[in-house]
Amino acid sequence: xxxxxxxxxxxxxxxxxxxxxxxxxxxxxxxxxxxxxxxxxxxxxxxxxxxxxxxxxxxxxxxxxxxxxxxxxxxxxxxxxxxxxxxxxxxxxxxxxxxxxxxxxxxxxxxxxxxxxxxxxxxxxxxxxxxxxxxxxxxxxxxxxxxxxxxxxxxxxxxxxxxxxxxxxxxxxxxxxxxxxxxxxxxxxxxxxxxxxxxxxxxxxxxxxxxxxxxxxxxxxxxxxxxxxxxxxxxxxxxxxxxxxxxxxxxxxxxxxxxxxxxxxxxxxxxxxxxxxxxxxxxxxxxxxx
Amino acid sequence: xxxxxxxxxxxxxxxxxxxxxxxxxxxxxxxxxxxxxxxxxxxxxxxxxxxxxxxxxxxxxxxxxxxxxxxxxxxxxxxxxxxxxxxxxxxxxxxxxxxxxxxxxxxxxxxxxxxxxxxxxxxxxxxxxxxxxxxxxxxxxxxxxxxxxxxxxxxxxxxxxxxxxxxxxxxxxxxxxxxxxxxxxxxxxxxxxxxxxxxxxxxxxxxxxxxxxxxxxxxxxxxxxxxxxxxxxxxxxxxxxxxxxxxxxxxxxxxxxxxxxxxxxxxxxxxxxxxxxx
Numbered sequence: 001x002x003x004x005x006x007x008x009x010x011x012x013x014x015x016x017x018x019x020x021x022x023x024x025x026x027x028x029x030x031x032x033x034x035x036x037x038x039x040x041x042x043x044x045x046x047x048x049x050x051x052x053x054x055x056x057x058x059x060x061x062x063x064x065x066x067x068x069x070x071x072x073x074x075x076x077x078x079x080x081x082x083x084x085x086x087x088x089x090x091x092x093x094x095x096x097x098x099x100x101x102x103x104x105x106x107x108x109x110x111x112x113x114x115x116x117x118x119x120x121x122x123x124x125x126x127x128x129x130x131x132x133x134x135x136x137x138x139x140x141x142x143x144x145x146x147x148x149x150x151x152x153x154x155x156x157x158x159x160x161x162x163x164x165x166x167x168x169x170x171x172x173x174x175x176x177x178x179x180x181x182x183x184x185x186x187x188x189x190x191x192x193x194x195x196x197x198x199x200x201x202x203x204x205x206x207x208x209x210x211x212x213x214x215x216x217x218x219x220x221x222x223x224x225x226x227x228x229x230x231x232x233x234x235x236x237x238x239x240x241x242x243x244x245x246x247x248x249x250x251x252x253x254x255x256x257x258x259x260x261x262x263x264x265x266x267x268x269x270x271x272x273x274x275x276x277x278x279x280x281x282x283x284x285x286x287x288x289x290x
Numbered sequence: 291x292x293x294x295x296x297x298x299x300x301x302x303x304x305x306x307x308x309x310x311x312x313x314x315x316x317x318x319x320x321x322x323x324x325x326x327x328x329x330x331x332x333x334x335x336x337x338x339x340x341x342x343x344x345x346x347x348x349x350x351x352x353x354x355x356x357x358x359x360x361x362x363x364x365x366x367x368x369x370x371x372x373x374x375x376x377x378x379x380x381x382x383x384x385x386x387x388x389x390x391x392x393x394x395x396x397x398x399x400x401x402x403x404x405x406x407x408x409x410x411x412x413x414x415x416x417x418x419x420x421x422x423x424x425x426x427x428x429x430x431x432x433x434x435x436x437x438x439x440x441x442x443x444x445x446x447x448x449x450x451x452x453x454x455x456x457x458x459x460x461x462x463x464x465x466x467x468x469x470x471x472x473x474x475x476x477x478x479x480x481x482x483x484x485x486x487x488x489x490x491x492x493x494x495x496x497x498x499x500x501x502x503x504x505x506x507x508x509x510x511x512x513x514x515x516x517x518x519x520x521x522x523x524x525x526x527x528x529x530x531x532x533x534x535x536x537x538x539x540x541x542x543x544x545x546x547x548x549x550x551x552x553x554x555x556x557x558x559x560x561x562x563x564x565x566x567x568x
Contacts, residue, residue, distance in 0.1 A: 051485045054485040054486060054488075054489050055485050055488070055489075057489055057492075058485075058488050058489050058492035059492075060492060060493065060495075060496070061492075061495065064495070064496050064499065065349070067499075067503060067504050067505070067508065068349075068353065068360070068499055068503055069353075070505075071360055071361050071503045071505075072353055072356065072357055072360050075357070078356045078357075079356060197328065197330070197331060198328075198330075198331045198334060198335075201331065201334045201335060201338055202334075204338055204342075205337075205338055205341055208338075208341055208342045208345045209341065209345060211345060212345045212348050212349070217349055218348070218349055218352050222352050222355075222356070223352065224355070
């Protein structure tokens with residue numbers, strides 16, 4: 001019996017190695033399981049809807065910054081931003097943030113610490129796929145929360161929004177790219193919990209730097225030139241600022257496509273790192289009481 | 291055995307401030323020992339605080355890169371508000387947040403019983419059950435910001451202003467504590483309130499800016515409903531010597547009232563607590 005249990009416990013690790021060799025099979029499994037995972041995720045998001053809404057309300061920083069900058073802009077535009085520009089900027093920032101939210105790092109670090117990660121390993125599915133499905137399943141509810149923000153945006157700042165069809169066509173893929181960067185960085189830091197004790201601290205470091213350099217709290221245009229050049233290269237911009245710039249019509253067609261290519265290059269890069277790290281880290285995982 | 295059965299009685303008879311202090315000191319020591327077990331983590335948290343303070347200063351620099359003053363606040367004056375905010379964040383995250391989140395968990399799974407049978411005031415036990423000593427870095431950074439602001443302004447607060455701001459700091463702590471306690475009291479009625487607690491801490495984030503920059507309804511809310519003004523703006527004004535005496539007295543009375551209400555609500559909700567086993 002115990003030998004059997006052991007073999008079950010060992011199995012996922014060896015099968016994870018196998019899966020590395022058969023990529024197509026893993027993808028097919030993920031594809032088949034997706035609808036089920038998606039439905040389950042939606043059900044759990046809806047089950048805790050009150051909590052969900054409260055959780056969404058904790059995202060209020062853009063509104064504070066809006067109040068601050070409005071006070072500043074009362075005496076004239078700031079670096080080309082009028083009061084109306086700030087309204088459009090921060091409402092969009094809030095919307096992007098609500099739509100691209102993700103919490104996988106907390107989940108991973110908790111599951112690794114408590115050992116419940118072993119349950120996931122038993123499934124014939126890469127845990128990243130399952131995590132992604134669970135997180136994306138909250139999207140319909142997130143869209144619901146984002147709707148009033150969009151309404152406010154249209155009512156108060158419709159003339160600041162772009163009327164360019166290409167920009168709106170690129171908006172969703174760009175949001176997906178933004179979400180994927182956030183998700184993959186979370187997955188990388190979450191995987192680090194296999195190597196060290198407090199991965200959450202590391203993520204909070206990323207988060208506090210990201211708040212400033214992603215354009216979430218301050219439009220990147222307002223930074224001094226040196227800092228602006230830095231933000232153009234770092235990954236942060238692609239998680240928040242890029243979709244905002246797109247929707248506010250601050251990017252030409254060519255520039256938008258170029259930046260989106262850069263965004264997806266970051267996605268690919270982080271994806272490779274996450275998968276590699278996961279394979280390295282999993283061999284260190286000994287489930288507690290598993 | 292006899293001791294635990296007779297628990298609540300010595301508390302009310304011998305009780306008193308001295309015993310409360312003794313209990314608080316014991317709680318603090320246990321937490322400190324626990325936290326120091328994880329030295330690397332503690333160091334990491336300390337570094338994280340430094341980064342967080344640095345990133346909090348950036349928006350301030352950007353804003354004042356554009357303007358000399360905003361709604362009557364200069365850069366250095368706002369730096370003082372940010373200093374108070376950092377200090378209070380240290381208190382909140384170092385004592386109240388970890389402890390009170392633990393209570394919410396204990397109410398949910400019924401282990402609060404073990405706290406209630408201890409022969410000391412439950413509110414005290416619950417409020418300081420878990421401390422994060424590394425948050426002292428926040429306190430130091432907060433004071434550092436305030437000192438920096440005064441050095442830059444080239445003047446120092448008068449002893450009177452300093453004393454007043456110290457008193458107002460205590461009242462700010464009382465308000466902060468009361469709000470946290472009120473949120474926890476809700477845990478006895480509605481089961482899952484940890485998110486509500488996070489909502490509170492994220493709203494507290496707004497206190498990093500003077501409340502006077504907010505217009506209209508927000509300003510009224512932040513002054514009277516959720517008294518963020520009381521926590522950072524008023525003490526900052528006091529240390530700057532810009533606070534009127536009437537406002538100071540109002541702030542003090544308000545915080546005392548807040549504390550009494552919170553204590554009352556806590557006792558009422560504790561009476562409603564039906565443990566998991568009964």
